[in-house]
Amino acid sequence: MITLSLKEEPPVPLEAEALSPDVVATLRYDEICALPMFLGKRQCRVDDHFVVEGEASDELEIRGDAGRVKWIGRGMTRGRLRIVGNAGMHLGAYMKGGTIEVTGSAGDWAGAEMSGGLIRIGGNAGGQIGAAYRGSRTGMTDGTILIEGSAGLEVGMRMKRGTIAIKGSVKDFAGLEMKGGTLIVGGAELRTGAWMTRGTIVSLTRIPLLPTFAYSGTCNPTFLRLYARQLGTCGFSVPCDASAGAYLLYTGDTAVSDKGEILAWQPHAS
Amino acid sequence: MGGKVTCTLGEVKNRADLIIYWGGNPADCHPLHFSRYTLNAKGKHVPQGRKGRTMVLVDVRETPSVRFSDIFLQVRPGKDFEVVTTLRALLKNRPVDEARVAETGLTLEQLQNLVDRMKNARFGVLFFGMGLTMTRGKHMNSAAVLTLVAELNAFTKFVSMPMRGHGNVTGADVVMRWTTGFPFGVNLSRGYPRFNPGEFSTIDVLVRGDNDAALILGADPGATMPQPAIDHLARIPTIVLDPKLTHTSRLARVHITTATTGISAPGTAYRMDEIPLPLKPILKSPYPTDEEVIRRIYEKVKVKPAWSPAAYAKVPCA
Amino acid sequence: MLRISGGRVYDPANGIQGEVKDICIADGRIVNDVQGAAVRTIPASGMVVFPGGVDVHTHVAGAALNFARGMTPENHRAAAKFIHSPLLRAGTGGITPTTFATGYLYAGMGYTTVNEAAVPILSARHTHEELRDTPIVDKSSCVLMANNEILLDLFEEGETERARDVLAWLIWAAKGYGVKAVNPGGVAAWKWGKDAKVLSDPVHGYGKVTPAIIIAQLAAIVDHLRLPHPLHIHCNNLGVPGNVSTTLETMRVLEGHRAHMAHLQFHAYGGDDWTTLRSEAAAVAEYFNAHPNLTADAGAILFGNSVTITADGPWQHLLYQLTGRKWGNLDVENETGCGIVPYVYKGSNVVNAVQWAVGLELLLLIDDPWRIFLTTDHPNGACFWRYPEVIHLLMDASFRRECLRKLPSRALKRIVLPDVDREYTLSEIATITSAGPARALGMPRKGHLGPGADADVTIYNESPDRGLMFRHPRYVLKGGEVVVEEGDIRKVVDGRELIVRPAYDENIEEYLRPLFEQYYTVAFENYPVEQERLEGADIRELG
CATH class of the missing domain: 3.40.228.10 (Dimethylsulfoxide Reductase, domain 2)
Structure with missing residues (x-):
């Protein structure tokens, strides 16, 4: 395993797409130390900012508050990346495979346009999780993002496949222009599912809805049991017991489609 | 979409x-x-x-x-x-x-x-x-x-x-597009243009404290931006080019008085519908134009060594 | 002073087809001979020497292209990056390159002159600002006239002579070079959400004026003013199945006048709808071959990403409805409009496959290379930096057959390309990429290597892989300076603008001023582009 310990928090953002198991797996110690990074506009080396320890492997651990370190795990396809601390923007963007685990929080754009793999965030996350970059037609196309805390704006924007599960609450525009996949949230602020054409948003609490979602009855869908079982193994509990309550189903966004679904859990009155 | x-x-x-x-x-x-x-x-x-x-x-x-x-x-x-x-x-x-x-x-x-x-x-x-x-x-x-x-x-x-705000904001948007491909929120630190509003847009950069210097031209962020952004501008070396003393000038390290474009400096302004209108100066100003100041700063910066060795590796000296 | 020594020279304008010959350069021009110690020699034996490329129809600057740039950040992210250096400005390449990158990319491909094909007069100042920031290449521009309401009103009233003075004044106001007609009458109708689909029907909002009248009047005025470039026309019904009848009718209206048919590929379709669309390239080529008053550019498409940009507003609304993607539209008061829709041409799509074939068919079935030129209507059919791919397809029939095999079989029944065996020679390539377009543009110092020509020269390593050969010239010279060597930009020179000043009656301003105050929202004085803005421009006065 390679361990990189951040010497101190960089004064300006540090762009470090080289910090990925794909890049370091086959390199010698000195080659890893010499990998390029950008501190603001200046090019520098990994060992300018990190203490490098260990041997080449597709397991990479980053220690320290890397909240200003961007693009960690960009496009990674395999291996394991563990961050003991925080991660900056674009964590695991364009990721295709492997696992990223962050004990602290992550910035905006985590898992943006990813097509496979797993990202687990122990703390909170920023906005645009699993989203499409500006102008792109499609956000994440597969893979899983699990967040213990809360998240920001436009989570799952234009996502097409895959799963995002967030224990806490999210800000506005969760599932914006969503085209498919599943987004599970503890709760949400405004405009959830705005302009979604397909896909499913599950909220564990009642949420405010746009006028362009139509109430279509209650349900306890079977597919959710499968999700519940799988997410249960990761410590996420999704209620699906019909004796405890039911989901209120809304379809929309009628401004663009009627194939999107929002499910909001409502426990039975006890 | x-x-x-x-x-x-x-x-x-x-x-x-x-x-x-x-x-x-x-x-x-x-x-x-x-x-x-x-x-x-x-x-x-x-x-x-x-x-x-x-x-x-x-x-x-x-x-x-x-x-x-x-x-x-x-x-x-x-x-x-x-x-x-x-x-x-x-x-x-x-x-x-x-x-x-x-x-x-x-x-x-x-x-x-x-x-x-x-x-x-x-x-x-x-x-x-x-x-x-x-x-x-x-x-x-x-x-x-x-x-x-x-x-x-x-x-x-x-x-x-x-209905856009004051100043030649449309002009800035137009010129940014033809020089970088993007209208605003552009970052050139890697030697080529990148765009990501929220990450590179001015208020966000300032609020997060991502920059360690600022050059302000044709704007008064000290009067309009949120307090954390203003606080950061006061913390770092900020240079203001403006015909008059602005709120930002007061917190800047350097203020350079320039000629007022359209009154004593020529140029082009883009109307809100992106129609370019010529600016014809009617007065002479004792102050240099924005363009002249930027040009002179650039001449000095140009003689400094390249900041990105990798970026220059492929280009032979002219 | 410079001598390009021992290369095989292709200079079709001077009848030179692959002779080994020295090319001498002094003061930025081609000369008969240079002597003395100060002469630098470029050894070119085993290499192929062409006059620098001339693009007769491209969209590289101005409000419409800049609108497209702003609309497509996703394309710039995927594009080639131009990293700032002491020599080069930062930028992005890709489908709608930034201005500096545009200059580097054209020069890097051996092109030294480009004609920006669609300039609204009202925003011409903007176009020229962008062209000034487009380095290395020389630039001319065509001014949009076929939906100019002041002209249309004059045609309606039969005031031909006054229309002539107005048009001449407008060219000079825009600091333009030629006259462009886009979907005559159709863009004016689009201001009310309509189109002009039949050449003989009055344009929406007019009693008498028809598209045919607009076309005939403009062609006559352009000839009368003796503009170096004939009327540059984008026909009505672009891209629509069955539009071949409109195209042939347009050509018939143009009989007796010079005209340049832009991006002919988009106008050579048969069929009644998208499911029956087929190639009518053969019919177009047959008529075209028999009418030497016409030139054309191919407007070929290549599979991949593109952004369609055209003054043809109604077509763009249709394309937006077909694709469900982004749509930009900008109507310019009293003059023109523009629409922008990103588009992906797919080899698996029957319509796109037919379009791909039609572009090549026109280039192969039109037999005179002096009258059909290589373009992709950049960025509509493909980016200009993909021209070498088209050259490869033209020069290599077996490569073409290989590509044809990948097309859906339903497409093969609707095209004639499989039956065409013609292969372009190097001399013919030099004609369709340089000598021909230069002659059609009326630029006597471009497109050839005879004494007096601008020393714009492209030198290729000869290779059987024609795509590779034309993608990476060994040297490119612009105005006698070596700007590209081994694929790298070595020197950045400023290109100059080519402008025409036709003669007109100065009193026409007294006629125009009140109309302006009524219909426009800018002051009359602010409308023309000031001559002093165009430093170093090459202005041709017409008597």
Whole structure:
């Protein structure tokens, strides 16, 4: 395993797409130390900012508050990346495979346009999780993002496949222009599912809805049991017991489609 | 998804019979707009001027613009996105939830009436201001009206246009596009342009403290930006180029007084519809122009060693 | 002073077809001979020497292209990056390159002159600002006239002579070079959400004026003013199945006049709808071959990403409805409009496959290379930096057959390309990429290597892989300076603008001023582009 310990928090953002198991797996110690990074506009080396320890492997651990370190795990396809601390923007963007685990929080754009793999965030996350970059037609196309805390704006924007599960609450525009996949949230602020054409948003609490979602009855869908079982193994509990309550189903966004679904859990009155 | 359906102001003057202002107060903020381009202007195909046009105003409060309008729709603050999305559904005769519509402060009937007017207009235009673009939802509010207007073209001719703020902000946007490909929020630290609003847009960079110096040209962020951004500008070396002392000048390390463009310096300004207008100076100024100052700073910077060795490796010395 | 020594020279304008010959350069021009110690020699034996490329129809600058740039950040992210250096400005390449990158990319491909094909007069100042920021290449521009309402009103009233003075004044106001007609009458109709689909029907909002009248009048005026470039026309019904009848009718209207048919590929379709669309390239080529008053450019498409940008507003609305993607539209008061829709041409799509074939068929079935030129209507059919791919397809019939095999079989029944065996020679390539377009543009110092010509020269390593050969010239010279060597930009020079000043009656301003005050929203004085803005421009006065 390679361990990189951040010497101190960089004064300006540090762009470090080289910090990925794909890049370091086959390199010698000195080659890893010499990998390029950008501190603001200046090019520098990994060992300018990190203490490098260990041997080449597709397991990479980053220690320290890397909240200003961007693009960690960009496009990674395999291996394991563990961050003991925080991660900056674009964590695991364009990721295709492997696992990223962050004990602290992550910035905006985590898992943006990813097509496979797993990202687990122990703390909170920023906005645009699993989203499409500006102008792109499609956000994440597969893979899983699990967040213990809360998240920001436009989570799952234009996502097409895959799963995002967030224990806490999210800000506005969760599932914006969503085209498919599943987004599970503890709760949400405004405009959830705005302009979604397909896909499913599950909220564990009642949420405010746009006028362009139509109430279509209650349900306890079977597919959710499968999700519940799988997410249960990761410590996420999704209620699906019909004796405890039911989901209120809304379809929309009628401004663009009627194939999107929002499910909001409502426990039975006890 | 995305795009913009727009025109130059003369098209509005010559053709528009339905004029909607959304989230703006043109009577106070764009005092010549009505007479020169829109409401009161006599156009080629609207020879009767004001009588040939209907004006709808959508805003969160009554402003002096209300008395110019034929229809005033008072929307609850922060509900614009809900209203526009509802209009998009009504346009396609799709169902909406009447109770949730009412939460916007407008009734379904009012919105249906607006949609009917829009569809039946001969040439409609929607001007949207900062009451829409700078309130909750921000860029998505803009996206909503832009999309609504694009979709209206399945029924009739309809265009939209942002009512932009002070200064030559449109010009900056235009020049950034041809030099970098992107309108704003551009980062050149890797030697080539990158774009990501929220990451590279000025307020976000300042609030996060991502930059360690600032050069301010043709703007006064010290007067308009949120306090954390202003605090950061005061912390770092900030240089201001401006014809007069601004709020930002007071917190900057360096203020360079420059000639006022359009009065004592020549150039080009882009009107809100991106029409380039020549600026012809009428006075001489003892101060240098912005261009001259930037040029002189650049001459000095140019002799410093390259900051990105890798970027230069492939380029032989000229 | 410079001598390019021992290369095989292709200079079709001077009848030179692959002779081994020295090319001598002094003071930025080609000369008969240079002597003395100060002469630098570029050894070019085993290499192929062409006059620098001339693009007769491209969209590289101005409000419409800049609108497209702003609409497509996703394309710039995927594009080639131009990293800032002491020599080069930062930028992005890709589908709608930034201005500096545009200059580097054209020069890097051996092109030294480009004609920006669509300039609204009202925003011409903007176009020229961008062209000034487009380095290395020389630039001319065509001014949009076929939907100019002042002209249309004059045609309606039969005031031909006054229209002539107005048009001449407008060219000079825009600091333009030629006259462009886009969807005559159709863009004016689009201001009311309509189109002009039949050449003999009056334009919406007019009593008498028809598209045919607009075309005939403009062609006659352009000839009368003796503009160096004939009327540059984008026909009505672009891209629509069955539009071949409109195209042939347009050509018939143009009989007796010079005209340049832009991006002919988009105008050579048969069929009644998208499911029956087929190639009518053979019919177009047959008529075209028999009418030497016409030139054309191919407007070929290549599979991949593109952004369609055209003054043809109604077509763009249709394309937006077909694709459901982004749509930009900008109507310019009293003059023109423009539309922008990103588009992906797919080899698996029957319509796109037919379009791909039609572009090549026109280039192969039109037999005179002096009258059909290589373009992709950049960025509509493909980016200009993909021209070498088209050259490869033209020069290599077996490569073409290989590509044809990948097309859907349903497409093969609707095209004639499989039956065409013609292969372009190097001399013919030099003609369609340089000598021909230079002659059609009326630029006597471009497109050839005879004494007096601008020393714009492209030198290739000869290779059987024609795509590779034309993608990476060994040297490119612009005005006698070596700007590209081994694929790298070595020197950045400023290109200059080519402008025409036709003669007109100065009193025409007294006629125009009140119309302006009524219909426009800028002051009359602010409308023309100031001559002093165009430093170093090459202005041709027409008597």
